[in-house]
Amino acid sequence: MHNSRFPVIEMFGPTIQGEGMVIGQKTMFVRTAGCDYQCSWCDSAFTWNGLGKKEVRMLTAADIAAELKRLAAHTCSHVTISGGNPALLPHLEELINLLHESGIQVALETQGSLWKDWFLLIDDLTLSPKPPSSGMKTDWDKLDVIIANLKAQRRNFSLKVVVFDQSDLAYAASVHKRYDGIPFYVQSGNEDVLEEDTGIVLGRLMDKYKWLVDTVIASTELNNVRVLPQLHAWLWGNKRGY
Ligand SMILES: C[S@@+](CC[C@H](N)C(=O)[O-])C[C@H]1O[C@@H](n2cnc3c(N)ncnc32)[C@H](O)[C@@H]1O
Ligand SMILES: Nc1nc2[nH]cc(C(=O)O)c2c(=O)[nH]1
Ligand code: SF4
Ligand SMILES: [Mg+2]
Secondary structure (H helix, E strand, C coil), X not given: CCXXXXXXXXXXXXXXXXXXXXXXXXXXXXXXXXXXXXXXXXCCHHHCCXXXXXXXXXXXXXXXXXXXXXXXXXXXXXXXXEXXXXXXXXXXXXXXXXXXXXXXXXXXXXXXXXXXXXXXXXXXXXXXXXXXXXXCCCCHHHHHHHHHHHHHCCCCEEEEEEECCHHHHHHHXXXXXXXXXXXXXXXXCCCCCCCCCHHHHHHHHHHHHHHHHHHHHHCCCCCCCEEECCHHHHHHCCCCCC
16 A cells, blocks of 8 residues: 555645754654644644644645655755644555655654554654643553553654643653653643734743743652753744744
8 A cells, every 4th residue: 555645734844843852953844634632722723623624635645755855855854744643644654664765854743642553663753642731631551552662662752741830740740750761851831822923922932931940940750851942932933834
């Protein structure tokens, strides 16, 4: 089977990876449509709430690779697949293998609610289980299996928890404790994903990041962790396509 079609809602870049384990990495983004979650603060809700419906295109791996090449001929060798939840899609190995054949490294952003065998092909894999403020419930059995599979195959992956408040922080601490030894990131939350003024967004993000840094510094449970902002939001606010 080599002609699967994938629901792609946007492709953009080159930009920098603004989050997590390869923050700063020059990369392209492929954003797939559809999510099994509905986080209250999702900054990409157009992928699942119907507002982006008209933008969804059903593309083959070859279509996607060709469009990425048009966007970044010879200027980028890293692609990040995000969504929505790309883990909803069977046969994404068709895209990953095609990109690898062109010498391109592939990262994945997913929340850790679903497993796919093609996870084992990903170069930089981020699992981002969701804290209480999202309104979502973590299926720990599922996440345990995903992490056991990735560990067994010695894959390069990390955990990243978005934190808005104290109960999110307690959740982050419990994830860190449960998956001891897995590279662990906490990321400050963007609470107004609809604000269009980049300057206003930046001020609020800096306050939130400062709060998170201060809180983690004082924490006795979050010791071997990295505290990051969403760097792309500092530069481009809530603008799409960056
Ligand atoms: C839009 S999601 C798509 C991938 C996957 N569904 C997930 O949540 O991991 C990409 C990343 O953005 C984070 N994110 C979404 N909304 C955010 C917000 N308002 N503030 C901070 N991070 C956010 C998610 O937690 C996730 O790590
Ligand atoms: N620059 C940039 N970095 C990102 N890291 C994760 C993103 C995402 O939406 O998954 C994202 C995004 O949308 N843009
Ligand atoms: S899991 Fe990711 S894409 Fe889905 S609603 Fe939550 S933040 Fe948005
Ligand atoms: Mg984003």
